[in-house]
Amino acid sequence: MFSCVGYGTKASEQPLGPFSFERRDCGPRDVQIDILYCGVCHSDLHQARNEWGNTIYPCVPGHEIVGRVARVGAEVTRFKEGDLAGVGCMVDSCRTCAACKEGLEQYCEQGFTPTYNGNDPSGGPTFGGYAKAVVVDQDFVLKVPANLDLAGVAPLLCAGITTYSPLRHWQVGPGQKVGIVGLGGLGHMGVKLAHAMGASVVLFTTSPGKSEDARRLGADEVVISKDEAQMAAHANSFDLIVDTVAAPHDINSYLALLKRDKTLVQVGAPGEPLAVQVFNLIMKRRSFAGSLIGGIAETQEMLDFCAEHGITADIEMIAIQDIEAAYSRMLKSDVKYRFVIDMQTLQ
Structure with missing residues (x-):
């Protein structure tokens, strides 16, 4: 010792x-x-x-x-x-x-x-x-x-591997539309990584003041999640949504934005249970999933990917x-x- x-x-x-x-x-x-x-x-x-x-x-x-x-x-x-x-x-x-x-x-x-x-x-x-x-x-x-x-x-x-792992597991790449919910420690990495993977990235936030920064980080579009019209414009259009928010919030408005057979994956960990309207899942065979960091090999893969693309926090x-x-x-x-x-x- x-x-x-x-x-x-x-x-x-x-x-x-x-x-x-x-x-x-x-x-x-x-x-x-x-x-x-x-x-x-x-x-x-x-x-x-x-x-x-x-x-x-x-x-x-x-x-x-x-x-x-x-x-x-x-x-x-x-x-x-x-x-x-x-x-x-x-x-x-x-x-x-x-x-x-x-x-x-x-x-x-x-x-x-x-x-x-x-x-x-x-x-x-x-x-x-x-x-x-x-x-x-x-x-x-x-x-x-x-x-x-x-x-x-x-x-x-x-923060990097927590967002990289679901992006890789759900095989994000060019031609896909990916949503990132929240622009904090996890969310800003999700935007950077999804952008580097070639996806079209939409950042969801309750704060209009974060729009400029989100675009700087790689978001193609910013949606103010409190604006029902902005949310409705994206109905049935996402291949994957990664939710990084750790506070209690309504996830049903995000589930409605997924295409058929696509997934909302939760990486933020609210202290209270999240209510799910099951018809949001049933009607389009959507999935609500979770993800926890990554294994050692995948974490090394993430570091090498970041080195290749010049990504840091x-x-x-x-x-x-x-x-x-x-x-x-x-x-x-x-x-x-x-x-x-x-x-x-x-x-």
Whole structure:
């Protein structure tokens, strides 16, 4: 074990602050990474404040990690010291179930091991990327393309793969019409990725002020979802709609925009159940689906795709000491579009 410095909390009512803890030593198959940047996901706030009721304390959040390899174990073949590397939302899985064997570790039947708030193989909880270093099995470490802005890569490891995975699963490509609901951390990546895949992209938002930015990011059209006439003009016309909204909202108006046999996939996670009018599904044999991040192979594919197309997240860099202020702003949707911590500010 070695001593590591990070930012964490020991209770839901306590703000994040400096925290020293023990990391496991680099084992034969492990990669030790000096963390350069860590993205700030809304789930970090949920977990730090125990809003999902499952937080393991002490808690060090962070699962959008980019850094440089500092040490590798004797059996590591995929990485060497000095390589750029990333770690996303998970650091292990059972590796033996049907999902894991298919490269779908995010759907591991035993439950994958999250990067933080999980159970580390060495005992105790896993601690995340709000820290100086992390040690992860090489099978769950990603190769980070050198041609991209490293800080902008960090959110790709959650927000990027969360939107890339459904776009790939439902085979988005040229000639298709794709809707993205919401223009936040997830939505802005959905627009960028769907555009790069060659689709005609329509952004749905309740905020007219986001129209110009949506077009800058790659949207071909912007629809104000509160305008019934604008919505009705797109009835029965979409091949896929990806809904990134995490607040309670009416999804039935979006289901009505799908062609026959097409899908609305939910990646935002509202805290309350969403009501579905079943006739919106029955009459056109439409589907309402969900999607959760991506497996390791698909996440690497996403990073390589982003490298090819020059895609990174739009970010605002912060110092680790400003994390609580960032959380407060995140609750107000006051960020375009993802906070990223410069880990060099952690002393």
